[in-house]
Structures are given as C-alpha cells and as structure tokens.
Amino acid sequence: MRCPFCAHDDSQVKDSRPTEDGAAIRRRRQCEGCAARFTTFERIQLRELTVLKSEERREPFDRDKLLRSVSIAARKRPIDALRLEKLVSGIQRQLETLGDCEVTSKRIGELVMDGLKALDSVAYIRFASVYRDFSEARDFEEFAGAVHEVKG
Structure with a gap:
C-alpha cells in the first residue's frame, strides 16, 4: 500500500480488525519509508459498477461520494454514523447484486x-431537495406536506 505522506510503496500492517458493522476490515499501517501511520479499509466488491448519468456520461461508482451526499443530508440530525455506513453498504450491495x-x-x-x-x-x-432539484420554497412545502401525510 502506497504511503499517502511520502508515496513510498511499502507499508506494514500494525493492526487489523473488522469495522463495527462488519462490512469492512480496518487496517492500521505504518510506512516503511517515513514511519507515518495511516488507516485503510478493505471492503468486499462483487463487481465494478459504472454510473450512467442523466446526460449519457459514464463514471465509475464511488462509494465515498455516495456516503458524502448521504452524510450532508443527515448533517446535524440524530443519526449515528454507523447507520449511514450501513445504509450506503446496503445500497452498494443492492446495486452489485442487480x-x-x-x-x-x-x-x-x-x-x-x-x-x-x-x-x-x-x-x-x-x-x-437536491435530487429532485427544488427551485422554490413551495417545492419544499409540497414535498414536506406529502411526507407528513404519509407519516401522520
């Protein structure tokens, strides 16, 4: 594994353990060049996914990008980070098994x-609001009203 600090090609695994949700392995590594420590995560990947964007553009599926967008939506909400990880892992697994x-x-x-x-x-x-491209406050009101009716 290449060191993110000095780009040395070799590092040594110092500690390895499963993540809390069991969907990945967390590894603490130490660079053999500069002795810096860093963490990597190893996840199961069933297949390479390509995302077909609305304008016919293609790009590789990026789990971290998905997690960032879900985390932004959940910012300052009482949602544990582990639940967001599980949500994203579940979505990725569904996509890979399609x-x-x-x-x-x-x-x-x-x-x-x-x-x-x-x-x-x-x-x-x-x-x-981002996914459906709300442009006015009325869009929020209508959507929130529909959500409230379903919950209520």
Whole structure:
C-alpha cells in the first residue's frame, strides 16, 4: 500500500480488525519509508459498477461520494454514523447484486430516497431537495406536506 505522506510503496500492517458493522476490515499501517501511520479499509466488491448519468456520461461508482451526499443530508440530525455506513453498504450491495455493471444515477437516487425515508424525514427532505432539484420554497412545502401525510 502506497504511503499517502511520502508515496513510498511499502507499508506494514500494525493492526487489523473488522469495522463495527462488519462490512469492512480496518487496517492500521505504518510506512516503511517515513514511519507515518495511516488507516485503510478493505471492503468486499462483487463487481465494478459504472454510473450512467442523466446526460449519457459514464463514471465509475464511488462509494465515498455516495456516503458524502448521504452524510450532508443527515448533517446535524440524530443519526449515528454507523447507520449511514450501513445504509450506503446496503445500497452498494443492492446495486452489485442487480446483475448489471451499469446503473443509472436515477436508480441510485431512488435507493437513497427509500433508505433516508425510513431513517429520518428531515434528511429525506434535504436529499430530495437536491435530487429532485427544488427551485422554490413551495417545492419544499409540497414535498414536506406529502411526507407528513404519509407519516401522520
């Protein structure tokens, strides 16, 4: 594993343990060049996924990008980081088991919407505001009203 500090090619694993949700292995490493320590995560990947964007552009699936967008929607909400990790891992697993190497960004967005709806209504509305491109306060009101009716 290349050192993120000095780019030396070799590092030594000092500690290895599963993450709390069991979906990854956390490894503490030490660079053999500069002795800096850093952490890596090893996850199961069933297949390489390509995301088909709305404008016909393609890009590799990026789990970290998905986690960042879900985390932004959930910012300052009483949601444990482990629950967000589990949500993203579950979405990734669903995508990988679909049997197709290409998945639309729309499909990913719908899976996130479903997951956040069950997790936290405010995070759900925040994500929807970006995903569905709300342009006016009325868009928020209508969507929040629909969410309230479903919950109420």
